[in-house]
């Protein structure tokens with residue numbers, strides 16, 4: 245395939261505006277999948293995607309399309325819409341020359357429409373605006389076209405009105421892809437050079453890397469190297485994703501596909517790496533800006549014996565999701581584990597769910613926290629303002645775009661849900677990191693009978709310390725069973741106690757249930773009590789059930 249007849253594009257949009265549905269239609273129309281009623285978001289292959297009805301992983305599909313007597317190879321990448329997964333979008337964009345920017349004809353431009361537009365715009369890609377869901381009763385494509393003109397400065401004539409669900413005008417989208425998006429600039433005569441833009445770990449075959457070939461060609465049996473580790477591999481298999489793996493003999497400049505080269509370690513073929521032929525070294529491609537973790541949480545195995553298994557599951561999953569940062573950590577109560585960084589709460593939940601579903605791992609996750617930079621000084625005198633308005637733009641008479649500066653911890657936990665419910669689902673929200681700001685924050689300890697519990701130490705805003713300390717003490721009181729002595733549960737700032745709950749003494753005498761002398765029954769009960777104790781951790785002289793930590797740290 246000559247590069248002139250290749251088009252690489254991705255579909256970007258706000259969540260639920262119809263990216264995956266449009267991808268289904270494009271796959272059907274080009275014969276990649278059969279036309280049946282059952283095709284719903286076929287590129288959403290992960291169980292978590294099916295259950296939640298959202299895309300969290302970008303997926304690639306190569307399509308063959310005939311246009312005016314010529315055969316074209318179209319490489320489509322479907323991307324997630326939620327802000328937590330925008331790293332997937334920015335990586336996908338690096339393998340493309342154009343994007344389909346989908347906007348819901350009813351909802352119009354939303355926060356992630358704007359965010360994703362700028363990702364494509366800054367990468368200087370061709371942007372094709374597509375107005376979807378024109379079949380809806382309340383569809384107002386006129387209004388959406390005005391918004392697109394106003395916010396993105398794209399003439400309304402360039403918009404294509406479609407219904408992805410019903411297939412209306414989808415053919416026009418394919419024509420626009422061929423006519424408006426430029427072919428990749430890649431010469432088959434150059435040395436082979438490919439960017440690893442996604443990676444997967446397959447239990448049997450090792451690393452399966454998704455690559456965009458920027459120059460030359462590669463074939464089965466070739467000896468290749470990765471720029472990152474400079475190790476040599478032999479290509480075992482390569483091919484196109486249509487969207488399932490479709491082995492071929494070669495991959496050429498301009499093509500997007502997969503490659504398997506006997507890489508058995510997740511450190512090999514990392515996302516952003518460059519592959520080249522052993523005998524023709526090239527300069528490495530720029531790769532990707534590392535993702536900036538916004539939310540941190542501890543992850544621990546349920547039982548320390550599961551530590552090695554969980555480690556390999558986390559390593560394999562982070563190969564597929566390189567936006568997660570991993571650091572080893574340990575805690576008195578939970579043993580050895582990790583501190584993981586995520587792009588947001590949904591990202592954290594999805595990662596956790598994927599660990600459980602795809603790797604059969606069960607984990608303990610501690611409460612999410614956001615990064616702070618502590619400056620030790622007695623005068624943090626500046627009064628912290630919770631939000632500062634930065635600017636405001638009217639998109640049209642019904643919609644306004646506002647920019648605020650927020651402390652991240654105010655935004656991370658439940659801000660989005662609150663905003664949605666206050667605005668009856670109309671408002672949408674996106675954020676980016678604005679750097680560190682000085683704030684009046686203090687460290688709050690939780691004490692059990694006077695001993696601080698390290699993993700329950702939190703950083704709170706001074707004004708929130710009292711209610712949050714009280715709530716933690718109450719929740720801890722509910723999750724720790726009574727013991728032979730009284731337990732004081734306290735929240736403290738420095739040496740000052742700000743909240744207290746008391747757990748009254750009590751002895752759970754399991755033998756009280758045994759009237760008479762049934763010794764086997766007695767033994768059974770004693771054994772059960774011992775097993776129950778195993779799930780306990782000792783803090784000072786207090787036995788704390790493991791789930792108490794989770795219950796206290798978990799969001800309500």
Ligand code: GDP
Nearest residue numbers: 259260261262263264265376377407408409410
């Ligand atoms: P994504 O999050 O952008 O990938 O959106 P999906 O493709 O998953 O679609 C979100 C929802 O919108 C699904 O329930 C689709 O069935 C629905 N949808 C997508 N396209 C259309 C359309 O053209 N018309 C109507 N009425 N619904 C659509």
Ligand code: MG
Nearest residue numbers: 263264298299
């Ligand atoms: Mg989707």
